[in-house]
Amino acid sequence: MAKSSSLAALGLTAQGGREATITDITVDSRDAGQGTLFAALPGSNVHGASFIGKALAAGASAILTDAEGAEIAAEDLAASDAALIVAQDPRQTLAQTASLWFGAHPATVVAVTGTNGKTSVSTFTRQIWEALGIAGVNLGTTGVEGSWSHPLRHTTPEPITLHRVLAEASANAITHVAMEASSHGLDQCRLDGVHLTAAGFTNFTQDHLDYHETFDAYFDAKMGLFTRVLSPEGVAVVNLDDPKGKEVAKICEERGQEVIGVGASEDARLRLSARRFDATGQDLRFTWQGKPFQTRLDLMGGFQADNVLLAAGLVIAAGAAPSDVFETLDTLTTVRGRMELAATRDNGAAVFVDYAHTPDAVSTALQAMRPHVMGKIVVIVGAGGDRDTTKRPLMGAAAAEHADVVIITDDNPRSEDPAAIRAAVMAGAVQAGEADQIIEVGDRAEAILRGIDMLEVGDALLIAGKGHESGQIVGDSVLPFDDVEQASVAVAALEGRI
Numbered sequence: 133m134a135k136s137s138s139l140a141a142l143g144l145t146a147q148g149g150r151e152a153t154i155t156d157i158t159v160d161s162r163d164a165g166q167g168t169l170f171a172a173l174p175g176s177n178v179h180g181a182s183f184i185g186k187a188l189a190a191g192a193s194a195i196l197t198d199a200e201g202a203e204i205a206a207e208d209l210a211a212s213d214a215a216l217i218v219a220q221d222p223r224q225t226l227a228q229t230a231s232l233w234f235g236a237h238p239a240t241v242v243a244v245t246g247t248n249g250k251t252s253v254s255t256f257t258r259q260i261w262e263a264l265g266i267a268g269v270n271l272g273t274t275g276v277e278g279s280w281s282h283p284l285r286h287t288t289p290e291p292i293t294l295h296r297v298l299a300e301a302s303a304n305a306i307t308h309v310a311m312e313a314s315s316h317g318l319d320q321c322r323l324d325g326v327h328l329t330a331a332g333f334t335n336f337t338q339d340h341l342d343y344h345e346t347f348d349a350y351f352d353a354k355m356g357l358f359t360r361v362l363s364p365e366g367v368a369v370v371n372l373d374d375p376k377g378k379e380v381a382k383i384c385e386e387r388g389q390e391v392i393g394v395g396a397s398e399d400a401r402l403r404l405s406a407r408r409f410d411a412t413g414q415d416l417r418f419t420w421q422g423k424p425f426q427t428r429l430d431l432m433g434g435f436q437a438d439n440v441l442l443a444a445g446l447v448i449a450a451g452a453a454p455s456d457v458f459e460t461l462d463t464l465t466t467v468r469g470r471m472e473l474a475a476t477r478d479n480g481a482a483v484f485v486d487y488a489h490t491p492d493a494v495s496t497a498l499q500a501m502r503p504h505v506m507g508k509i510v511v512i513v514g515a516g517g518d519r520d521t522t523k524r525p526l527m528g529a530a531a532a533e534h535a536d537v538v539i540i541t542d543d544n545p546r547s548e549d550p551a552a553i554r555a556a557v558m559a560g561a562v563q564a565g566e567a568d569q570i571i572e573v574g575d576r577a578e579a580i581l582r583g584i585d586m587l588e589v590g591d592a593l594l595i596a597g598k599g600h601e602s603g604q605i606v607g608d609s610v611l612p613f614d615d616v617e618q619a620s621v622a623v624a625a626l627e628g629r630i
C-alpha cells in the first residue's frame with residue numbers, strides 16, 4: 133500500500149489549522165507530484181520558494197518554507213488550497229519531519245565531526261563493532277559500508293536521503309551506525325532528526341572557508357553537533373590533544389554531557405601513553421581510567437592511532453565493555469584511500485595513497501610517513517576547484533615543508549582553470565621553499581608515473597588528495613581515475629611488467 137500521513141502525524145501545523153494528506157516529501161520541485169510535501173528551503177544559489185508554483189502545479193498538497201519563502205510565493209500560495217507550514221528554520225523542521233516520515237532508525241547511532249578523520253573514525257568504529265559481533269555500518273564520504281552497503285552523494289546526506297537510508301539499514305537488521313557530521317551538514321541541520329547515543333570530535337583546522345567564511349562560523353557549525361544534535365544525555369568523545377579539544381570538552385560539560393577525553397593529554401580517560409613505529413605499523417600503550425593496555429596496529433601514521441582511540445571511545449560510549457573493545461584493535465585494517473599502501477617498487481620503495489586535502493592533513497600525512505621512511509619522501513599534491521581557495525598555497529607550503537620532492541598536479545579542477553589552481557599551490561610551495569625540488573606536472577597520471585620513477589631504495593611516495601575517489605571531475609564530466617590503480621599500473625610499467 134502506498135505510504136501516506138497526515139500533517140499532524142508528522143508533527144506539522146499548517147496555517148489556519150489546515151490538514152493535508154502527504155504521500156511523499158521532497159526538497160526539489162522537480163520531484164514533486166500528487167500529495168507531495170515540498171520543502172522550499174533557502175539555498176545558497178536561490179530560494180526554493182521560487183519553485184513553489186511548479187510544485188503546486190505538479191500536485192503538491194503541502195508546502196514547508198520560511199517567512200521569506202511565503203512572501204516570495206505569496207501569489208501562488210493564495211491561488212492554491214495546499215497547506216502552508218511556515219517555520220523559522222525550515223531545514224530543522226524538515227529534519228524532524230523526515231525522521232517521523234521514515235520511522236525507526238537503528239537504535240545506536242554515533243556521529244563524528246572534525247576537519248580531518250571523520251571517515252577514518254567512523255570506519256574504525258564500524259570495524260570494532262563487527263569484531264565484537266555487532267551488525268554495524270559506517271555512513272559518510274565513502275557511502276554506507278559494512279554488512280549492508282549503499283552509495284551516497286554527500287558526506288552527510290540531506291535529511292530525506294539520510295532517514296531513508298537509516299530506515300533501510302534498520303530493515304536490513306543493522307543495529308549500529310557510525311556517521312560523519314560534515315560542517316555543511318551541521319550548518320544545514322541535515323542530521324537534526326537523528327537520535328544520537330554519542331558524538332566524537334577529531335580536530336579543527338582550515339577547510340571550507342568558501343562556505344563558512346570565517347573560522348568562528350566554521351567552528352560554531354561543528355559545535356552544533358554537541359550543542360544542538362547530541363542531547364544532554366549523550367556522551368561526547370573528544371580528542372583533547374587538538375588545540376580546540378579542551379574548549380570542545382567544556383562546551384559539552386556545560387550542556388551536561390558525559391565527556392570521554394582521548395589523547396596523550398594528562399586529563400584523557402582513554403590515554404595514549406607510548407607508541408613505537410616500525411616498517412608496517414605501530415605498537416601502542418594506553419590506559420583506560422588509569423588501567424594499562426597495549427595493542428598492535430598494522431596502520432601507518434600516528435594520526436591513525438588517534439583515530440582508532442577515538443573510535444574505541446565511541447564504541448565504549450555506545451555501551452561496549454572497554455576491555456572487549458581493546459582486544460579488537462589489532463584486527464583493524466586500513467581505511468580505503470587513507471594512508472593506503474597502493475604499490476611497492478621492486479627496490480622496496482613504497483607508494484601510499486592518502487585523502488589529505490587540507491593543509492593540516494598534508495602536513496600530518498607527510499610527518500606520519502617520516503618515522504617509516506629512511507630515504508627521501510616525494511609527494512604529489514594538488515587542490516580541488518570550486519572549493520576554499522585560501523587553502524591552496526597553504527597545501528603547497530605544507531608539502532614543501534615536509535617532503536623532499538614536491539610534484540604539483542591536478543586534483544578535481546571542476547569548473548576552474550586547472551593551471552590557475554596549480555599556480556596557487558605552487559606559490560605556497562615556492563615560498564616555503566624547503567623541498568629539494570618542486571615541479572609541476574598537470575596530468576595526474578603522468579605526475580604519478582614521474583613520482584614513482586624517482587623512487588630509490590628507502591624512498592616513499594605520497595599521492596595526496598583523492599584517496600578512494602574513482603573519478604576526476606573536470607568541468608561537468610567525471611573522468612575515470614583511481615590513484616591506487618594508477619600507482620600499480622605505473623609500477624608495473626616502470627618495472628617492465630607491462
Ligand SMILES: CC(=O)N[C@H]1[C@@H](OP(=O)(O)OP(=O)(O)OC[C@H]2O[C@@H](n3ccc(=O)[nH]c3=O)[C@H](O)[C@@H]2O)O[C@H](CO)[C@@H](O)[C@@H]1O[C@H](C)C(=O)N[C@@H](C)C(=O)N[C@H](CCC(=O)O)C(=O)O
Binds near residue numbers: 176183287
Ligand atoms: C552548499 C551546499 O551544501 N548546498 C546544498 C544545498 O543546496 P542549496 O540549498 O544551496 O541549493 P540551491 O541551488 O540554492 O537551491 C535551493 C533549493 O531549491 C531547490 N530547487 C532548485 C531547483 C529547482 O528546479 N527546484 C528546486 O526545488 C533545491 O532543491 C534547494 O533545496 O542543499 C542541497 C539539497 O539538500 C544539496 O544538494 C546542496 O549540496 C551541494 C550539491 C554540495 O555540493 N554540497 C557540498 C559542498 C557538501 O555538502 N559537502 C559536505 C562535505 C564537506 C566536507 O566535509 O568535506 C557533505 O556533507 O557532503
Ligand SMILES: Nc1ncnc2c1ncn2[C@@H]1O[C@H](COP(=O)(O)OP(=O)(O)OP(=O)(O)O)[C@@H](O)[C@H]1O
Binds near residue numbers: 247248251435
Ligand atoms: N586525526 C587526524 N588528524 C589529522 N589529519 C588526519 C586525521 N585523520 C585523517 N587525517 C588526514 O585527513 C585525510 C582524510 O581523512 P578522512 O577521510 O578520515 O577525513 P574526513 O574528515 O572524513 O574528510 P572529509 O571532510 O572529506 O569527509 C586523511 O587521508 C589524512 O591525510
Ligand SMILES: N[C@H](CCC[C@H](N)C(=O)O)C(=O)O
Binds near residue numbers: 489516598601
Ligand atoms: N569533502 C571534500 C573532499 C575534497 C576532495 C578533494 N579531492 C577535492 O576535490 O577537493 C570536499 O568536497 O571539499
Ligand SMILES: [Mg+2]
Binds near residue numbers: 250251287
Ligand atoms: Mg569524510
